[in-house]
Amino acid sequence: MSVTIKDIAQVSGVSYSTVSKALNDSPLVKPDTKKKILQVAKDLGYTPNFVAKNLVSKKSNTIGLAWPTIEQTALSTLVTEINKQVVKNNYFMMLSINDTNHAVEMFQKFRVDGVIIFEAETPLVKTFDSNLPILTHGVSSNNPYPIIDVNHRKSIYEAVLYLNRLGHKKISYVGFPSQTDKRQIEKLKGFRVAMNEIGLKVDEDSIISTDGLTWYDGYAAAKKLLQRSNLPTALINGSYDLSVGILRAVNEFNLKVPEDISIISYDNIPQMARLETPLTSVGVPVNQLAEKMVNSLLDLINKTNSLPLIEVMEPEITKRGSCSNPTYKKAD
């Protein structure tokens, strides 16, 4: 049996409603009384029963995150950042690695205040209790819940323009040309559009396809690329994990960044700065994305703001010294 407010009331010789108020730091309780009650609570090793609290207040102060099966660094970084934001707002976060539909159902039974559906691999077939605030990210857009997304196309587009402004004409894109992954398709599109706009040809030399999004895929692609006689002066690549591999290959070829080659990577996460060569990167900064997601969900929960059904966040370039102009003067 754990200790309840009644126990505290008994010991401190007050009514249990007074204890409740004291515990909630209500101004209605005399400081002396409050102090004594708090002391007794501590002595007794009292742990508030959230279950009971939630039952009456109809607030769990908890959000659920339907967790994908993720291996990608950038995505697990996002989950971590979301957790930080949640804690900062005095909420808890409950993760579930079950199937999305199962996860949401469970969250609902626990009466969480809101749910984030994150990178669902399976379609959201069910319509859940319409009162449950749900926010999605990276889910196909034909779902009834607000979605916070990221402008992938513009990210790579901006990267091309940035390199071009530095004077680069020979720019290559290393990425995974998946048929099904919308995000990868968008990135590639951004590359083509930008190159076209500034009058640079896109041929097979300028697009290097990887076999996936892992570290080794980047490594293998970069190795193939770097063996060529006619090297690009600048490289754009599609993810953090790819970057790791690409840098290894660049190292093995004894190339200096940015003296021999400029590199800009997708995924604006802090880990970019901790690579063997810190990389300039483009994308929505992960902390901003996390903050936006959590604040949006909180708005949904508190009904303080109505949300647009789709919100696409715009990318930023974060300079970390891996790009210069092609004549080898550092530009960032």
Next chain:
Amino acid sequence: MSVTIKDIAQVSGVSYSTVSKALNDSPLVKPDTKKKILQVAKDLGYTPNFVAKNLVSKKSNTIGLAWPTIEQTALSTLVTEINKQVVKNNYFMMLSINDTNHAVEMFQKFRVDGVIIFEAETPLVKTFDSNLPILTHGVSSNNPYPIIDVNHRKSIYEAVLYLNRLGHKKISYVGFPSQTDKRQIEKLKGFRVAMNEIGLKVDEDSIISTDGLTWYDGYAAAKKLLQRSNLPTALINGSYDLSVGILRAVNEFNLKVPEDISIISYDNIPQMARLETPLTSVGVPVNQLAEKMVNSLLDLINKTNSLPLIEVMEPEITKRGSCSNPTYKKAD
């Protein structure tokens, strides 16, 4: 307002205690009544309120898992397997990626039935409510909670003996000789003890140190090793992630497994079978480990069994064809 059993009672014209019984499939309700009530519940879109249920039954049917900051494949596989076991036992699992102490505190407030502390990076300073069943894994052994561990030393020990039985005399170990990671230290010790026991010398040629436990660490170490003139006939390595890199290197050197070199890896997870070359591996099969952990926690919760403070699980070798005798005849 979500619908409650009272709403159901009103609509179906019975008392709400009958509804409660029907919903819990009690034999005390006439099948007809039950059927009708269930139908009404469905029509109304009723979702049981676990919060209320938990309050009275003092059971949340949920266990909490204090989630480490993991990057290692084998560990996230373990979490997934644990989740499967939990679901199989009609429980829910709540994950927290917060600091362990914070996580347990939160779980306690939510009155979870039990907690698994998994690979805690920070020491467990606090003693939590002594009534909360807690099970740990991979945590330093000077904690007051039962711990389920894995015999790392014996794993590698058995691997050496296995290779030796096949006739190998030139056996190398590729692993991360961390000063602080007890598990890595134990693996290395297992190698030394076994080699010593069968009268083989351990020199710098037989131990190849990696710089970490990532994929690339394995790749880099293997490349260095394979350049030697005097190749070992068999290789033992310390983790799944290392294996991935090692196989890439082996491939690049155009070596055949097991014809040119036998490989056995630590980490007994199914992914081993899905590598470019399926690898024979040693360790406690991850599903067995997960099952043991969940069952143990459930025992703790239901007090059906008392647990020893430390339980160390013994490894198995799972043969997947990557080992032969040195004269190139497949052995497994």
Next chain:
DNA sequence: TTGAAAGCGCTACCAC
């Protein structure tokens, strides 16, 4: 400033 009492949604017990 404190206390009494209602009630959150549900289970479990006891009557009928």
Next chain:
DNA sequence: GTGGTAGCGCTTTCAA
């Protein structure tokens, strides 16, 4: 078989 009711631990009126 079914209904009435107490009570889980807490917050929140309302009275004193």
